[in-house]
Amino acid sequence: MNTEVFAARHIGIAEKDLPKMFETIGVENMEQLIYETIPDDITLKKALALPEGISEHEFLNHIQELSLKNKVFKTYIGLGYHESLTPSVIKRNILENPGWYTAYTPYQAEIAQGRLEALLNFQTMVSDLTGMEIANASLLDESTAAAEAMTMLFELRSRQQKKDNTLKFFVSEEILPQTLSLLKTRAVPLGIELVIGNHETFDFSEDFYGALLQYPGKFGQVYDYAGFAQKAKANEIKVAVAADILSLVLLTPPGEWGVDVVVGTTQRFGIPLGYGGPHAAFFATKEDYKRSIPGRIIGVTKDTDGNPALRMALQTREQHIKRDKATSNICTAQVLLAVMAGMYAVYHGPKGLKYIADKVHNQTKQLAKSLESIGFEPLNAAYFDTIKVAVKNSKRLREVAESKNINLNYVDANTVSISLNEAVSNEDLKTLISCFVESDDVKNHSAKNVEVGEVIPTALQRKTPFLEHEVFNSYHSETELMRYIKKLERKDLALNHSMISLGSCTMKLNAASEMLPLSWAHWGNIHPFVPLNQAEGYQEMLKTLEQQLNVITGFAATSLQPNSGAQGEYAGLMVIRAYHESRGEGHRNICLIPASAHGTNPASAVMAGMKVVVTKTDERGNIDIDDLEEKAKQHSENLAALMVTYPSTHGVFESSIKQITQLIHDNGGQVYMDGANMNAQVGLTNPATIGADVCHLNLHKTFSIPHGGGGPGVGPICVAEQLKPFLPTNPVVETGGDRAIDAISAAPWGSALVCLISYGYIKMLGYEGLTNATKAAILNANYIKDRLKGKFDVLYAGERGRAAHEMIIDCRPFKANGIEVTDIAKRLIDYGFHAPTVSFPVAGTLMIEPTESESLAELDKFCDALLSIRKEIDEASADDPNNVLKNAPHTLEMVTSDVWDYPYSRQKAAFPLPYVTENKFWPAIRRTDEAFGDRNLICTCAPIEAYAEA
Numbered sequence: 030m031n032t033e034v035f036a037a038r039h040i041g042i043a044e045k046d047l048p049k050m051f052e053t054i055g056v057e058n059m060e061q062l063i064y065e066t067i068p069d070d071i072t073l074k075k076a077l078a079l080p081e082g083i084s085e086h087e088f089l090n091h092i093q094e095l096s097l098k099n100k101v102f103k104t105y106i107g108l109g110y111h112e113s114l115t116p117s118v119i120k121r122n123i124l125e126n127p128g129w130y131t132a133y134t135p136y137q138a139e140i141a142q143g144r145l146e147a148l149l150n151f152q153t154m155v156s157d158l159t160g161m162e163i164a165n166a167s168l169l170d171e172s173t174a175a176a177e178a179m180t181m182l183f184e185l186r187s188r189q190q191k192k193d194n195t196l197k198f199f200v201s202e203e204i205l206p207q208t209l210s211l212l213k214t215r216a217v218p219l220g221i222e223l224v225i226g227n228h229e230t231f232d233f234s235e236d237f238y239g240a241l242l243q244y245p246g247k248f249g250q251v252y253d254y255a256g257f258a259q260k261a262k263a264n265e266i267k268v269a270v271a272a273d274i275l276s277l278v279l280l281t282p283p284g285e286w287g288v289d290v291v292v293g294t295t296q297r298f299g300i301p302l303g304y305g306g307p308h309a310a311f312f313a314t315k316e317d318y319k320r321s322i323p324g325r326i327i328g329v330t331k332d333t334d335g336n337p338a339l340r341m342a343l344q345t346r347e348q349h350i351k352r353d354k355a356t357s358n359i360c361t362a363q364v365l366l367a368v369m370a371g372m373y374a375v376y377h378g379p380k381g382l383k384y385i386a387d388k389v390h391n392q393t394k395q396l397a398k399s400l401e402s403i404g405f406e407p408l409n410a411a412y413f414d415t416i417k418v419a420v421k422n423s424k425r426l427r428e429v430a431e432s433k434n435i436n437l438n439y440v441d442a443n444t445v446s447i448s449l450n451e452a453v454s455n456e457d458l459k460t461l462i463s464c465f466v467e468s469d470d471v472k473n474h475s476a477k478n479v480e481v482g483e484v485i486p487t488a489l490q491r492k493t494p495f496l497e498h499e500v501f502n503s504y505h506s507e508t509e510l511m512r513y514i515k516k517l518e519r520k521d522l523a524l525n526h527s528m529i530s531l532g533s534c535t536m537k538l539n540a541a542s543e544m545l546p547l548s549w550a551h552w553g554n555i556h557p558f559v560p561l562n563q564a565e566g567y568q569e570m571l572k573t574l575e576q577q578l579n580v581i582t583g584f585a586a587t588s589l590q591p592n593s594g595a596q597g598e599y600a601g602l603m604v605i606r607a608y609h610e611s612r613g614e615g616h617r618n619i620c621l622i623p624a625s626a627h628g629t630n631p632a633s634a635v636m637a638g639m640k641v642v643v644t645k646t647d648e649r650g651n652i653d654i655d656d657l658e659e660k661a662k663q664h665s666e667n668l669a670a671l672m673v674t675y676p677s678t679h680g681v682f683e684s685s686i687k688q689i690t691q692l693i694h695d696n697g698g699q700v701y702m703d704g705a706n707m708n709a710q711v712g713l714t715n716p717a718t719i720g721a722d723v724c725h726l727n728l729h730k731t732f733s734i735p736h737g738g739g740g741p742g743v744g745p746i747c748v749a750e751q752l753k754p755f756l757p758t759n760p761v762v763e764t765g766g767d768r769a770i771d772a773i774s775a776a777p778w779g780s781a782l783v784c785l786i787s788y789g790y791i792k793m794l795g796y797e798g799l800t801n802a803t804k805a806a807i808l809n810a811n812y813i814k815d816r817l818k819g820k821f822d823v824l825y826a827g828e829r830g831r832a833a834h835e836m837i838i839d840c841r842p843f844k845a846n847g848i849e850v851t852d853i854a855k856r857l858i859d860y861g862f863h864a865p866t867v868s869f870p871v872a873g874t875l876m877i878e879p880t881e882s883e884s885l886a887e888l889d890k891f892c893d894a895l896l897s898i899r900k901e902i903d904e905a906s907a908d909d910p911n912n913v914l915k916n917a918p919h920t921l922e923m924v925t926s927d928v929w930d931y932p933y934s935r936q937k938a939a940f941p942l943p944y945v946t947e948n949k950f951w952p953a954i955r956r957t958d959e960a961f962g963d964r965n966l967i968c969t970c971a972p973i974e975a976y977a978e979a
């Protein structure tokens with residue numbers, strides 16, 4: 030074996046396995062299988078125009094060299110991003126640990142209690158620091174969270190006394206520039222009118238439905254918004270505040286003014302800057318609005334035995350599942366980063382956070398007074414960590430600062446702002462001050478160490494305690510935190526235990542060599558708004574990745590800005606919208622979406638201001654062409670787009686796809702391809718070939734970014750030539766096309782840091798490895814399909830009987846024996862497996878996607894498990910629910926209990942097949958009680974009194 034070929038490490042099946050697999054599915058060779066799977070008219074005839082793959086060793090050398098083209102300056106730019114110190118114990122045991130980063134969104138609560146607890150900690154931390162009642166478990170970035178606040182409050186208008194035509198939303202001029210840009214993007218399609226101004230002169234009598242403030246302001250000024258909040262309330266104007274999380278340790282939390290929403294980022298709680306992301310944003314609000322909150326909320330409930338259990342609360346109301354009734358499309362969030370930020374608070378505790386906030390604040394005061402003593406006028410009266418200073422010539426200052434590897438925020442010719450952070454040393458402060466001295470010909474060089482009084486007004490000094498819960502006051506030594514992290518990790522089933530065959534989610538290998546560079550300072554410690562010449566390594570990597578994706582999709586250009594697939598959908602539709610408008614066809618607003626589409630599709634369309642028209646699927650699971658044609662023609666005057674997933678969410682390469690895309694073009698629409706299933710296409714066909722105009726890719730599915738327990742994600746959009754001018758920009762660092770739409774994400778290149786993973790994936794596999802990976806994914810799926818033949822019905826297949834890279838098995842017939850699809854999902858846990866996707870896109874089914882990374886041995890174990898469960902289904906009876914499926918999953922506590930009241934053996938319960946014995950995974954709890962938790966919604970850790978009572 031050639032140990033330098035990465036493909037052989039990434040692809041799970043070996044050469045020697047092929048004959049057996051071909052025999053099982055009844056083909057001679059791979060070529061025959063692919064021929065029978067992919068329609069002729071869309072099969073690529075040429076190899077991908079990408080270089081050959083390189084070895085892991087070569088890649089690591091290359092990526093290190095490239096990293097040195099990034100210059101790590103001391104950066105005091107602020108604007109929502111701050112250098113932070115990731116505690117090594119968190120870096121090593123979470124960020125670099127596949128037990129955490131390869132997990133999926135906690136849909137199967139019984140095997141996800143660890144990250145659910147970590148997320149509950151995050152929510153508790155956010156609720157406490159903001160002073161709000163309830164918080165979600167992360168959004169994509171601060172600016173997106175602010176936009177979600179704007180739209181949630183918009184939807185809530187109907188509850189106000191005001192008339193429905195209240196469309197005005199006030200935005201303080203203190204808001205961060207990237208947030209303002211994103212608000213513009215999101216406001217337009219909904220008809221929201223943004224009014225930007227000074228909150229001190231805001232006229233409350235006007236007909237506004239809501240307002241957004243920044244706390245502290247973008248250049249550091251700390252305002253007292255209590256009066257504003259009061260007047261707003263009296264005038265039925267809802268108030269959202271974008272707040273700096275560290276400042277809330279010292280400042281009065283906005284919750285105490287009675288505001289409605291508080292949003293922000295938790296980046297500075299131990300998350301690397303990463304040239305813009307990924308970082309977890311937060312969204313905290315009042316209990317009253319719990320049913321309108323975007324994103325996921327973790328809640329407390331109980332399991333079958335009445336023991337405490339965690340799960341995603343109000344799960345059936347998850348925004349994207351509301352389809353065209355949704356007000357937000359958030360699906361993938363920033364779970365891994367939220368886990369890390371929450372753990373930062375666990376490690377430091379309230380006293381540690383206070384220490385850090387005090388240190389940053391005191392250094393800022395010191396800086397302000399030192400600069401004042403040498404003649405620089407401070408422009409902020411009250412501040413936390415950021416000061417604005419008047420200078421004679423900011424250009425000259427910049428030259429000096431850059432010569433000393435320092436970045437400041439140059440506001441204009443005579444003003445700069447400086448934001449400090451926990452990584453600033455006293456030595457750094459001296460160097461910083463010396464820049465001012467040198468730039469301005471100051472005669473008195475010795476800045477004095479003056480006594481500094483209080484600069485936060487008494488009314489704004491935080492008086493309420495925070496993080497009094499046990500979890501934030503227990504794990505302050507490294508040993509203790511290491512063990513706490515391990516304790517949680519052990520409760521979670523991730524890819525480092527077994528295959529996770531979640532259809533549509535593509536849980537493939539996240540290779541260690543792809544992940545390693547994420548830990549390096551030359552990638553991690555780069556602020557998104559540094560001058561381009563300090564980020565040449567990033568620029569080269571990102572440009573190459575864009576080109577790689579252009580080649581793979583067949584398109585002309587790529588934007589890496591969207592932070593998730595759903596944001597990509599939204600971005601793509603906004604680009605289509607801008608294209609129609611540019612041609613004087615701005616009235617085109619109908620979006621056709623097949624009934625089988627993922628819920629984010631209609632949600633994104635509604636957010637983009639489009640009207641969703643659902644088209645039918647035929648009995649074979651394909652788009653019903655007659656129905657599509659009828660609707661395309663009926664709406665041809667106003668047709669904006671078709672959204673189509675390919676291969677379909679039914680796991681089939683529909684052979685009429687070109688006819689479908691042509692039909693849309695003939696009626697004036699553009700074709701949006703949802704690229705979640707791109708893993709079945711790479712190297713064999715592509716979106717341009719099927720006739721699409723734009724697609725998003727989920728780099729966290731097809732291109733190896735780990736799911737992180739529900740994020741990070743990257744959802745770039747790739748577009749055909751005519752859409753290229755409209756790719757999104759950023760207000761601070763220009764990106765995108767020459768007629769760019771406003772920002773989709775806060776950072777110019779979205780979550781740039783994790784783009785390294787996809788870049789490495791493509792680079793190491795090369796054109797041949799990429800294509801072989803696709804073939805292996807298709808082979809694995811068809812192998813499972815044929816092994817389950819006769820025992821489970823596969824719902825759909827292509828014209829020649831083949832599945833694409835995933836398939837749906839029908840579990841509805843088992844209702845006759847009283848068995849629901851959930852019972853099968855939970856029973857799989859006893860066999861050491863995470864369930865496939867449950868009830869999407871068809872209720873009562875499982876969708877299985879093995880990916881190319883699994884070995885034949887693992888595929889066989891999984892099939893053995895399902896076939897064994899099939900026998901158990903036969904043994905079950907609708908009259909008696911006391912069976913091994915209904916009682917699943919079985920915990921260690923159950924099977925070792927002195928009482929055993931079940932009509933089957935303990936061995937059958939816990940060790941149903943021989944392979945289970947040697948690698949048993951014990952679920953931490955029994956089945957969760959969903960209804961109980963939703964009736965008694967608790968979304969924070971128990972208060973300290975609860976422990977006192979117990």
Ligand SMILES: *Cc1c(COP(=O)(O)O)cnc(C)c1O
Pocket residue numbers: 359360361533534593594595596627629630674678703705706727742744
């Ligand atoms: C995963 C998925 C999405 C949404 O992607 P996110 O990154 O979770 O926002 C959209 N469509 C399909 C078919 C998907 O499988």
